[in-house]
Amino acid sequence: MATSITRTFGSLRIVAHRSLKNAELALDVRHPGPLFLPVRTKKRYFIPPAVSLKGKKEENLEAKARAAGIVFRQQYLERSINISCSAGVFDPYIPPEGDARLSTLSKEGLKQRTEQIRQSAASQLAIRKIKEYDSQFSTKTFAEQAQEIFVEAHNSLTHFNKEKLHSLVTERCYPEMTRGNRYKTIRWRFVESLEPPRVVHVRCPDMVTKGNLYGQVTVRMHSKQTLAIYDRFGRLMLGSEEQPKDVLEYLVIERHLVNPYSRWRLHGKIVPSWAPPKDPIIKTVAIPGPDLKPGEEFDALNYEVPKPEAVQWNK
């Protein structure tokens, strides 16, 4: 092999020694050969194609790949939208302050009790619209149905039953429920319901076109639940399995009314501004400090941790 190469290169030797200098060898630069070269013999050695290419020609590469038979899939620069659920909670229900704090027997409690759906005409209109599409809809039975949906959805979340969860929960709510939970173990139990669930707010927004109706019903639920979240290694991160907590929740259930095959699914939760703060997690977290200019010092004693403002938000 070596001798054949020397014979091939024999005539080129003098040429090669003259033209290639040390610096050019290191830099991998090749000048075009002189014009008085004899006829070449058969090429028996291999040079990888990257070396002989001088400059990169982008358009040639694509044509060569296509000629070689490599097929590139068409790139769709689109963003998909979901029409089976709406994007958020429209005209959210503002829960009255001190909702679950006052007892039902006091005067304030009675006043709140009497503030039922009759309070708002818009809700009545919306119920009438829903009854057009779904004749079996009634506020009394719907509240229990909503609670069942809620319990089923959380049970399938603990067992990571994706298909069932998709049928019980809308596409907007699904990522919120499952974000960050992929490598965690969740143990949730519905102990009992302290008060019967009530429908408090109904709205029927229409998206894009006028006839495209979505029904959103807000249900108020007061119940006892236990929640324990374990991280990837089986250590307890949040909550406890034995200690049940009283939870007052405002669930938003949605259905695409125009679609005859649609179902009532959990769409989100409303967290009122006066909600009690959640339990802290069982670990210390570093809060990022203030941005200091060069030369300033950080005053640890007088620094107050900024608290988030109390606003109502939908989950």
Next chain:
Amino acid sequence: MLKLQVLGGASQQLSCLHTSISLDAKHWERNNRKVYPPQLPEEPRRPAEVYHSRRQIKYSKDKMWYLAKMIRGMSIDEAIAQLEFNDKKGAKIMREVLLEAQEMAVKNHNVEYKSNLYVAESFSGKGQYLKRIRYHGRGMFGIMDKVYCHYFVKLVEGVPPKPEKRTGFDQAKEYVQGLKNRTIIHSL
């Protein structure tokens, strides 16, 4: 993929199915997806493990090995400090990898204190090489490899384990004990 983590007794046969979320995740990174069942309260707390790697680093795997061997068993702060003041090219890249792994541990893997980690495993592997021609005299040539390496590191939560020190006296004691244990077999 979520079927892998189902806890219910009925679906345990599904948990051994091989399912992959993404095709480009290699073996070392897949260790980060292992989920352990919840621990009972009387069991000792399982230490968190974080696996991280960087692929196709433009450095030799043999030269990288020296640095990897240096930081084996060190606590993460010590390892980062040593690499910061090391003159090798691989030290800078290794330091970035360790910092990335530390941040990942705190953010995604529920590690409480970022300094409470130590380097349990650290090694380098061969990456995919590019081949070039190296011109010699007399028309001879050699195939030059442009070397690349991978670097793998595993951080575990806790205090770094102390290596057992065996002094000469201990070794001498063991030798004498071996001599004393000699006995004649099949004797009366």
